[in-house]
């Protein structure tokens with residue numbers, strides 16, 4: 001293990017603080033390292049592994065597609081691209097799909113689509129309002145929309161036309177709107193920002209404001225989509241009817257993919273030559289997407305995720321009741337976080353890992369959990385027992401003389 005980690009430190013860019021384990025295989029909610037130690041994976045590839053690891057249906061779809069046709073380019077039609085788009089259109093309130101390769105690229109596509117619409121329909125309106133602590137990706141458009149200064153500042157200047165306002169502050173959105181504003185971009189629940197929930201009525205108010213001022217409502221469902229919050233899309237939880245929705249992460253069960261979904265009235269503004277990507281809509285990724293989405297729908301995994309969430313939340317709240325270190329539980333479905341009394345999330349994540357649980361220190365004072373949608377009751381109980389033991393060990397170490 002140490003040789004491999006040393007090699008990584010020599011040959012890869014050092015832009016990640018990786019956990020010191022080498023993962024070699026996975027099955028369902030579990031992964032194994034190169035010393036055959038097993039871990040319950042409650043990070044889930046950062047909300048990607050919606051069906052868990054090595055799901056047989058997804059693995060078979062990838063293998064079959066790999067032996068049939070991996071790549072063709074967008075110069076030709078293929079069956080999986082149309083099938084996946086049809087599934088998304090049939091199960092959403094959006095009319096058309098543009099496939100790309102990642103979350104950031106979906107956001108770039110949404111920004112370009114909004115600007116194209118603003119160019120044609122709103123006399124060149126192009127401004128995007130997004131939110132402090134929102135996260136939309138690392139490419140320049142997505143980064144400009146991202147509401148965390150420390151991610152943007154070393155790479156300034158940013159592309160113009162982006163403003164950030166406080167999350168849950170509708171008054172600030174209204175104050176920031178002018179005749180050049182074309183869209184509001186929001187995550188229904190801020191994931192990377194720390195699993196920050198919208199206040200009651202905030203997202204509905206945002207949509208009403210967009211309608212009133214003829215702005216597009218773009219929802220970044222890259223983390224909240226694909227069943228994670230207990231419905232296929234989080235916008236359903238809030239009764240919203242967005243103009244554009246961005247997806248990625250869980251859409252193809254772990255194979256890189258992204259998608260921009262839009263209403264016909266918006267989508268029709270992108271014409272041949274306006275936008276493109278070599279790999280987008282490729283047969284391998286879209287076949288994996290078809291298998292993943294069918295599994296999510298056939299097995300009613302959003303509803304199962306909601307039930308699993310009830311159990312996980314009640315177990316986490318019980319830990320909160322017993323430990324002064326855990327001060328709250330927030331989130332929805334299987335996008336959950338516990339808040340901590342101290343900035344000790346990295347210590348807790350380490351202690352969990354040493355005991356066989358992978359969790360994510362999303363904020364210095366918050367630990368995030370994003371297990372697969374088909375996580376079992378026993379796995380939830382086991383994970384919470386490990387978490388409580390880890391928290392107790394840290395509290396005990398603090399109390400020691």
Ligand SMILES: Cc1ncc(COP(=O)(O)O)c(C=O)c1O
Pocket residue numbers: 046102103104105107135136137138187191192220221222223248249
């Ligand atoms: C809400 C949201 N939007 C966009 C992104 C960027 O996605 P990607 O890392 O695939 O570019 C992420 C990634 O964490 C995300 O959580």
